[in-house]
Amino acid sequence: MNTSTSTFVRTEMLPEQAPPLTEAGAVKWVRENLFSSILNGILTVLGIVVVAYLVIGIAPWLSRSVWNAGSLSECRQIIADRWGEGVTGACWAVIRERWPQYLFGFYPSHLYWRPVLAFVLLCVAVAPVLFDRLPRKMLWFSLIYPAVGFWLLWGGSVWVPVMAVAGFAIGYAAVKVVQPVAGTILATIAAVLAPVLWWLFLAGPAADALQSILPIALQGVRSREFGGFILAFTIGFTGIAFSLPLGVMLALGRQSDMFIVNKLSVGFIEFIRGVPLITLLFTASLLLNYFLPPGTDFDIILRVIIMVVLFAAAYIAEVVRGGLAALPRGQYEAADALGLDYWKAQRLIIMPQALKISIPGIVSTFIGLFKDTTLVVFVGLLDPLKGITDAVRASTDWKGIYWEPYIFVGAIFFLFCFGMSRYSMYLESKLKTDHR
Amino acid sequence: MSEATALDLTARQIDPSQMKVSDEVAIQITQMNKWYGTFHVLRDINMTVNRGERIVICGPSGSGKSTLIRCINRLEEHQQGQIIVDGTELTSDLKNIDKVRSEVGMVFQHFNLFPHLTILENLTLAPIWVRKTPKKEAEEVAMHYLRKVKIPEQANKYPGQLSGGQQQRVAIARSLCMKPRIMLFDEPTSALDPEMIKEVLDTMIELAEEGMTMLCVTHEMGFAQAVANRVIFMDQGQIVEQNNPKEFFNNPQSDRTKLFLSQILGH
Ligand SMILES: Nc1ncnc2c1ncn2[C@@H]1O[C@H](COP(=O)(O)OP(=O)(O)OP(=O)(O)O)[C@@H](O)[C@H]1O
Numbered sequence: 196m197n198t199s200t201s202t203f204v205r206t207e208m209l210p211e212q213a214p215p216l217t218e219a220g221a222v223k224w225v226r227e228n229l230f231s232s233i234l235n236g237i238l239t240v241l242g243i244v245v246v247a248y249l250v251i252g253i254a255p256w257l258s259r260s261v262w263n264a265g266s267l268s269e270c271r272q273i274i275a276d277r278w279g280e281g282v283t284g285a286c287w288a289v290i291r292e293r294w295p296q297y298l299f300g301f302y303p304s305h306l307y308w309r310p311v312l313a314f315v316l317l318c319v320a321v322a323p324v325l326f327d328r329l330p331r332k333m334l335w336f337s338l339i340y341p342a343v344g345f346w347l348l349w350g351g352s353v354w355v356p357v358m359a360v361a362g363f364a365i366g367y368a369a370v371k372v373v374q375p376v377a378g379t380i381l382a383t384i385a386a387v388l389a390p391v392l393w394w395l396f397l398a399g400p401a402a403d404a405l406q407s408i409l410p411i412a413l414q415g416v417r418s419r420e421f422g423g424f425i426l427a428f429t430i431g432f433t434g435i436a437f438s439l440p441l442g443v444m445l446a447l448g449r450q451s452d453m454f455i456v457n458k459l460s461v462g463f464i465e466f467i468r469g470v471p472l473i474t475l476l477f478t479a480s481l482l483l484n485y486f487l488p489p490g491t492d493f494d495i496i497l498r499v500i501i502m503v504v505l506f507a508a509a510y511i512a513e514v515v516r517g518g519l520a521a522l523p524r525g526q527y528e529a530a531d532a533l534g535l536d537y538w539k540a541q542r543l544i545i546m547p548q549a550l551k552i553s554i555p556g557i558v559s560t561f562i563g564l565f566k567d568t569t570l571v572v573f574v575g576l577l578d579p580l581k582g583i584t585d586a587v588r589a590s591t592d593w594k595g596i597y598w599e600p601y602i603f604v605g606a607i608f609f610l611f612c613f614g615m616s617r618y619s620m621y622l623e624s625k626l627k628t629d630h631r
Numbered sequence: 632m633s634e635a636t637a638l639d640l641t642a643r644q645i646d647p648s649q650m651k652v653s654d655e656v657a658i659q660i661t662q663m664n665k666w667y668g669t670f671h672v673l674r675d676i677n678m679t680v681n682r683g684e685r686i687v688i689c690g691p692s693g694s695g696k697s698t699l700i701r702c703i704n705r706l707e708e709h710q711q712g713q714i715i716v717d718g719t720e721l722t723s724d725l726k727n728i729d730k731v732r733s734e735v736g737m738v739f740q741h742f743n744l745f746p747h748l749t750i751l752e753n754l755t756l757a758p759i760w761v762r763k764t765p766k767k768e769a770e771e772v773a774m775h776y777l778r779k780v781k782i783p784e785q786a787n788k789y790p791g792q793l794s795g796g797q798q799q800r801v802a803i804a805r806s807l808c809m810k811p812r813i814m815l816f817d818e819p820t821s822a823l824d825p826e827m828i829k830e831v832l833d834t835m836i837e838l839a840e841e842g843m844t845m846l847c848v849t850h851e852m853g854f855a856q857a858v859a860n861r862v863i864f865m866d867q868g869q870i871v872e873q874n875n876p877k878e879f880f881n882n883p884q885s886d887r888t889k890l891f892l893s894q895i896l897g898h
């Protein structure tokens with residue numbers, strides 16, 4: 196402390212000064228970011244060369260775009276007329292002519308308003324989940340949206356989705372009745388068993404009965420008529436909505452001390468992760484028929500959704516487990532010491548933090564799931580990428596078209612996946628409270 | 632550094648032996664044994680704590696101090712013997728455990744605040760979800776205790792924005808919001824810088840003066856002298872010696888206690 200002999204007391208505080216302007220902004224930036232070392236310089240040059248090569252290859256083709264044509268040969272003719280014989284150009288006319296098919300598959304065209312309405316309502320339902328500044332009351336609509344969306348897309352009697360939702364009410368009622376008399380464990384069992392029994396045996400007849408009393412129905416649309424992006428969205432969004440809660444439960448199961456729960460979760464996760472999604476889809480389309488009673492017509496899209504949910508849930512379970520493992524033990528102990536029970540501690544303390552850590556992994560899984568919906572082409576459904584494109588190319592008009600449909604479908608997938616990725620970054624920064 | 636705080640605290644001139652202790656039993660531990668696997672970590676622990684007592688537990692590292700006080704709110708399970716807290720015996724019965732936990736507050740070495748919640752939310756969480764207190768009332772209680780630990784202005788910040796000493800005081804306030812009848816402290820100051828130790832100890836002394844039943848694992852001997860009415864020395868999972876602070880520090884009986892005191896007081 197007392198190293199200097201002469202005393203010094205500052206009488207005036209120094210004012211703040213602007214940083215020295217030794218270099219012009221742009222030059223400085225280029226030097227620091229692009230050519231800070233020899234290696235960096237080489238990489239910069241290489242990068243520029245690659246980008247230039249790509250642009251030189253694609254730009255002329257893109258610049259010769261044709262939007263109005265009735266067929267591929269007409270399109271080629273226009274290109275030849277305009278830019279000379281032998282050059283190639285992009286023929287977007289196929290998208291212009293066939294976009295309804297890309298969006299709706301073979302959905303009856305006079306019913307297009309239904310998937311469109313379903314999509315708009317989906318946005319309304321998802322908004323309060325994504326942005327917590329919106330009124331919380333909107334979440335009630337989010338909760339019933341699956342039934343609304345189902346009815347709009349598939350049509351049929353309104354009582355079918357209503358009775359399906361009633362199953363949840365029955366589960367809730369079962370808890371309320373059983374919990375006071377028989378305790379939490381039996382109440383949990385009742386909460387699962389009662390709705391399942393309802394759905395399996397009673398919901399169908401009840402819906403039929405109500406339909407005969409008060410017939411309200413939309414024209415039915417069969418699953419085989421679905422295709423294109425409504426198929427991808429239906430499978431993708433349902434998959435996302437259901438795989439997250441299931442994945443969280445599996446992650447908790449894997450952490451559980453209860454032997455059976457633990458082993459079942461581990462077995463399930465490892466099995467699903469060890470099998471390609473296509474195998475599961477084939478199982479869904481072929482094998483399930485052997486197990487189901489003959490004559491039951493178990494919807495193909497529903498089967499595919501179940502498989503996709505199981506598949507994504509296994510991955511999410513592992514991602515969430517990573518988040519759980521990253522939490523210090525002290526968080527559990529503090530929750531315990533305050534008297535919070537297991538579920539409250541999970542809901543209020545553990546999961547908010549574990550999920551926050553897992554956001555990037557969860558969103559990656561969602562993005563993967565969404566893109567994997569194109570694999571349903573292998574079980575005969577018309578996914579936008581291959582299913583619809585093949586259908587388009589099967590027509591004499593567009594036989595031989597190749598790049599344009601793929602680019603179009605790819606661009607739409609990119610738009611949604613990029614949106615999800617951005618949202619995840621927004622969420623991460625919004626939830627950042629550690630201020631380290 | 633513990634010397635410095637020791638001086639500050641004794642300057643307050645409270646005489647711990649003057650503070651009242653009732654005859655009512657708060658914690659009763661009889662013939663308690665605990666193992667971690669095959670490792671016998673707590674051996675034949677017998678101990679009675681009356682309401683209003685302030686007990687300091689000390690001993691070398693690994694002697695089982697943390698394990699002992701964590702058994703009292705069942706963060707650790709004991710295998711033999713009996714622990715009765717406020718008339719409720721700790722068994723595997725979850726109802727009893729929840730009851731005891733909601734009456735026993737615990738403060739940890741590393742604070743263990745919930746980093747995703749604001750200070751106010753940290754304080755109101757348990758009252759709202761465990762005690763079912765209305766939010767408004769819980770917030771009033773929370774602000775009362777925040778004022779008591781002298782940081783009401785931090786209510787809407789997140790734990791990560793506070794200093795260690797402030798965080799530990801929030802942790803104490805968080806426990807107090809549950810209106811506990813017993814407080815457990817596990818080395819509450821050993822993760823803190825010297826200048827923050829005092830602010831936390833001051834808070835704890837204030838609590839002691841209000842008659843809170845306290846069990847405190849600490850190496851702050853100044854604190855022990857200032858407020859404890861009993862000091863318990865543990866070694867190798869056993870209670871080796873217990874006495875009032877004066878006798879304990881000036882006239883230790885066992886050789887192990889002497890050795891420990893000479894090490895910790897730096898003589
Ligand atoms: N979860 C555990 N599993 C196995 N052994 C443990 C566990 N926790 C603690 N131990 C051991 O039990 C003994 C007592 O630990 P405890 O944490 O109670 O000691 P302590 O007296 O609090 O020590 P310190 O002063 O370092 O905090 C130590 O030898 C420790 O290694």
Ligand SMILES: [Mg+2]
Nearest residue numbers: 696697698818
């Ligand atoms: Mg310890």
